[in-house]
Amino acid sequence: xxxxxxxxxxxxxPIRPAFIIFTLVVALFINLLPWSGWWLWxxxxxxxxxxxxxCIDQPRKIGFxxxxxxxxxxxxxxxxxxxxxxxxxxxxAYAGIVLHRRVQRFAITPQVLHVIPLLLMNDLIVLVIxxxxxxxxxxxxxxxxxxxxxxxxxxxxxxxxxxQRPRADPDHV
Amino acid sequence: xxxxxxxxxKTGPTPLARLLIFTTLSLVLLVADAxxxxxxxxxxxxxxxxxxxxxxxxxxGEIARRAADFFVTHSALREENARLHQERLSNTLALxxxxxLQAENEQMRALLGxxxxxxxxxxxxxxxYSARDPFSQKIIVDRGLQHEVRGGQxxxxxxxxxxxxxxxxxxxxEITLITDKDQLVPVLNVRNGLRAVLAGVGNATTLELRxxxxxxxxxxxxxxxxxxxxxxxxxxxxxxxxxNVERDASYPFAxxxxxxxxxxxxxxxxxxxxxxxxxxxxPVEQEERPARGKRSRKAGL
Numbered sequence: 001x002x003x004x005x006x007x008x009x010x011x012x013x014p015i016r017p018a019f020i021i022f023t024l025v026v027a028l029f030i031n032l033l034p035w036s037g038w039w040l041w042x043x044x045x046x047x048x049x050x051x052x053x054x055c056i057d058q059p060r061k062i063g064f065x066x067x068x069x070x071x072x073x074x075x076x077x078x079x080x081x082x083x084x085x086x087x088x089x090x091x092x093a094y095a096g097i098v099l100h101r102r103v104q105r106f107a108i109t110p111q112v113l114h115v116i117p118l119l120l121m122n123d124l125i126v127l128v129i130x131x132x133x134x135x136x137x138x139x140x141x142x143x144x145x146x147x148x149x150x151x152x153x154x155x156x157x158x159x160x161x162x163x164q165r166p167r168a169d170p171d172h173v
Numbered sequence: 174x175x176x177x178x179x180x181x182x183k184t185g186p187t188p189l190a191r192l193l194i195f196t197t198l199s200l201v202l203l204v205a206d207a208x209x210x211x212x213x214x215x216x217x218x219x220x221x222x223x224x225x226x227x228x229x230x231x232x233x234g235e236i237a238r239r240a241a242d243f244f245v246t247h248s249a250l251r252e253e254n255a256r257l258h259q260e261r262l263s264n265t266l267a268l269x270x271x272x273x274l275q276a277e278n279e280q281m282r283a284l285l286g287x288x289x290x291x292x293x294x295x296x297x298x299x300x301x302y303s304a305r306d307p308f309s310q311k312i313i314v315d316r317g318l319q320h321e322v323r324g325g326q327x328x329x330x331x332x333x334x335x336x337x338x339x340x341x342x343x344x345x346x347e348i349t350l351i352t353d354k355d356q357l358v359p360v361l362n363v364r365n366g367l368r369a370v371l372a373g374v375g376n377a378t379t380l381e382l383r384x385x386x387x388x389x390x391x392x393x394x395x396x397x398x399x400x401x402x403x404x405x406x407x408x409x410x411x412x413x414x415x416x417n418v419e420r421d422a423s424y425p426f427a428x429x430x431x432x433x434x435x436x437x438x439x440x441x442x443x444x445x446x447x448x449x450x451x452x453x454x455x456p457v458e459q460e461e462r463p464a465r466g467k468r469s470r471k472a473g474l
Contacts, residue, residue: 032227033302034233040305064191064194068199072202076219076220077220078304078311079309079311079339079347080304080306081203082202083202086195086199090192094188097188129203130308134355135308138308
């Protein structure tokens with residue numbers, strides 16, 4: 001195994017709940033940037049990505065309630081049906097919480113292979129709801145964002161783990 | 174989790190139970206919203222919560238645009254100034270004629286005892302962003318209930334119709350563009366006055382005329398303006414131009430593709446038109462006088 005990867009065995013500082021909330025707000029903020037055109041297709045759902053990360057990493061600290069509320073906020077800001085993102089994020093949170101022991105055992109790169117299907121499932125739920133409501137299939141580029149989200153996973157892991165890593169001990173030789 | 178001993182005996186409901194609770198809740202919300210439109214109040218509340226994040230997130234784009242505006246070259250400004258000057262001159266003429274015509278029209282209307290049809294007031298709104306929803310064509314603008322924007326008002330830009338306000342929040346409003354799937358605009362053909370219904374198909378560059386008979390006189394290049402009979406759009410606003418007419422005898426209707434005239438997905442500023450109209454009262458339906466034969470049949474039953 002790659003020794004530089006952040007393995008679950010590494011002893012980390014306890015996470016601060018404020019940091020979790022902060023990252024979720026930042027993710028919401030990034031989602032709300034004025035994406036349009038091709039960028040909209042390429043954009044991964046950052047809220048889904050961060051919710052999934054915390055559900056896998058800290059399943060006791062974050063769960064369905066926050067995922068569901070974030071989903072509602074997403075629905076309001078895009079003017080879509082109330083509850084479509086809420087439903088998708090709840091199921092995503094469930095998958096994350098159920099799979100967290102398994103995913104944590106893997107190194108970061110194989111984790112991506114778990115993350116991409118989960119993000120695709122998230123997209124698929126939204127897609128099915130819209131198709132039932134009478135929308136047209138927007139084309140396969142709709143799913144591209146999930147793969148990019150998966151590609152961003154290693155970077156996200158490193159960034160979100162940063163505040164938890166113990167500071168280098170100056171007395172340590 | 175690694176540091177606190179897990180509270181073995183009070184973990185709450187299992188994930189599966191929670192999943193069921195939240196899924197049910199979401200589905201109830203979805204049905205209540207999509208089917209029965211019960212949740213407008215809840216939406217308003219959530220909109221206020223998310224408003225600051227929305228505004229901050231829209232800021233980078235706005236700053237970039239302002240910066241681009243700031244660094245306009247001197248020659249470009251002079252050119253624009255000259256062009257505007259010329260335009261103003263030609264517009265003055267048109268305006269004078271328009272004023273005369275309006276006065277004449279008013280006089281004739283007064284003579285006819287016709288009601289004042291539309292009193293219009295408009296609110297200038299800046300587009301904050303287009304909704305990040307690949308399934309619909311919507312934009313969000315920075316004027317809302319506080320600026321007397323209401324759902325249903327038509328939205329135009331300097332060229333023609335852009336869309337319609339579908340939801341007004343406190344400080345924001347959501348505008349459904351005419352290119353949105355199932356957004357309908359009643360139009361008439363300028364060339365011959367034929368009326369039709371223009372519908373979006375879901376992409377930004379095409380519209381289609383629906384339910385037009387095969388032999389109807391619509392040709393490439395015809396301009397379509399709002400007909401004004403719907404009570405939403407004021408009459409005579411340019412909407413689209415016909416780009417392709419396809420007549421296939423195996424279909425009951427002609428397939429007519431159009432191009433929107435206004436900068437539907439390009440304009441950064443739009444006008445929300447506040448149409449105050451005094452519609453005549455809906456006539457009281459006269460009670461049908463029961464015919465004699467009918468009554469006897471009823472008696473027979």
